[in-house]
Each structure stands twice: as structure tokens, then as C-alpha cells.
Amino acid sequence: MAESGSYAAIFAAEVADILLGLPKSRLRRVVRLTRQLAASPFFRSDYAIPDDSGQLQVHLLIEDFVFTYWLDHAVREVRNSDIEDAS
Secondary structure: OOOOOOOEEEEOHHHHHHHHOOOHHHHHHHHHHHHHHHHOOOOOOOEEEEOOOOOEEEEEEEOOEEEEEEEEOOOOEEEEEEEEEOO
């Protein structure tokens, strides 16, 4: 069960495709890191830039992945728009 302060992790379709292409061990790692981010979404980001629609996209390096996401506070969601392998 999620903690009361946590957010739900939501993935864009493109991110789901990336996840499906990962080896099982790396997929488990990304899922673990995503859950940690959702449980405590207010990490200090490495940088943030607006996308084409003006939505501020946060970029955060965790271990050897760069997570790109935005926080939807109204519905308590971490909206993952990209995950890149930085290894």
C-alpha cells in the first residue's frame, strides 16, 4: 500500500515502450527507482526546462538513469515522460 505522502507513478506510452525493451534486471531497477521517486517526489532536480506546451519537465539523474517527469500535484502523480539509460 502506498504511503499517505506518496504520489502515483504514471508512464507515457513512449516510456512504457522503453521499459518493455529493458532486460529484466534493469527493468526491476527502474521500477524500484520510480517507486522511490513517487514516494518522495520532491528531490532536488539536476535541471528543469519547459516542453513545447510550457509544462516544466524535471530531469533527475538517479543511479545510471535520467528520469524526465513532471509533478501533477492536483492528482498526486509523477508523470514520467522519458527515461534514459545514462550508463
